[in-house]
Amino acid sequence: MFDLFFEKVNEKVQLTAAEQEECKQYYTVKKLRKRQFLLQEGEVCKYVAFVNKGALRRYTVSEKGDEHILQFAFEGWTIADLYSFITAEPSTSYIDALEDCELLLLNKQNQDELMNAIPKMQRYFFLNIQNAYVALQRRMTAAISLTADEKYLQLVKTYPHIVQRVPQHMIASYLGISPETLSRLRKQLKGGEQES
Amino acid sequence: MFDLFFEKVNEKVQLTAAEQEECKQYYTVKKLRKRQFLLQEGEVCKYVAFVNKGALRRYTVSEKGDEHILQFAFEGWTIADLYSFITAEPSTSYIDALEDCELLLLNKQNQDELMNAIPKMQRYFFLNIQNAYVALQRRMTAAISLTADEKYLQLVKTYPHIVQRVPQHMIASYLGISPETLSRLRKQLKGGEQES
DNA sequence: CGATTTTTTGAATCATATCAACGTACGTGG
């Protein structure tokens, strides 16, 4: 259950066997069926979820009813509405499962206690969010400086597995373009592919 | 020189007078004249800069030569090309001064040593980047879900001082729209303002 | 298999970009 988690943790900090055992106590395991919600708008986001298995998305729904996907999460990634988690204010986003999932949940109090009990874990969380920040900056840079097709190509190049694993209209939503536009630009790209 | 810095730090963690003294040693002071570069594309970003006074921007330049502003920084904020800083790979962005600046610079080795010497500072950096991440998510959400005028209005609402302090074409660049479009939508908004 | 979801395609429309010109403000050196 925790194999993948500690694999990821140990990429950043080295935990002893004893520390790993201790660490487990702060997490709770949760399974989620496809389409189930982990978080709904208006609720406070109580947990940061480490994805052991499966895939999830976080998204907002506008007044008109259209969804905008803010984030995907797959095995080894972490997902939460961090603003709500930190401030305990109601979330403005939803999180649901794209596939059946196994998650490791950590609530705020446990996160604080864990960081105190095992200072290396504070370093882990720091490095983790630092990576997430850098990745988000890349996405933001793309959003303001690239055209629709360039954004799509960057996504395919950076995260090929995302494109394989989630429906195309969700990719469109994630990129901030309409599904029709994505369909059309994919058709165009198929014609003009480079064959190296 | 360090007043603002410790004011900001103490919003997140409480440092004793002795810790503050110790802390200072890891930072170096740097002044920058308007238009001077702190970082140029191709260089490794050696420092994270705390802005004690002045204003800066971080931006990329495309092959066609157009600038895209990724980030502004004012008094009390922090700026760096974090990807380059972490990985020591060449930066893809520029940082320059929009006004004469006073900065506190921290290099990577000093940051690591500082976090070891004063563990509270590790917590400070963690909370700091957590905030930055949440703020960037808000901007990203706006980028994929709002129209040009909604993005502008959100910016005005969230950071009124930015709009007052930087030239309009830089705001446009930051929002990912053309300066002409921003000029026009501002004109429209002037007509249809709400008068509360 | 039928039902639902997803993707594709077409046509019309809309938002924004682009290109060009003009007026204004700014600050810099003479």
Added chain:
DNA sequence: CCACGTACGTTGATATGATTCAAAAAATCG
């Protein structure tokens, strides 16, 4: 302190990329 040159903001005309709406085709699910 003035004059010049550069920056900046505005406006108009046109072009273009992307959206929207509608419908059909294709894929997926139970």
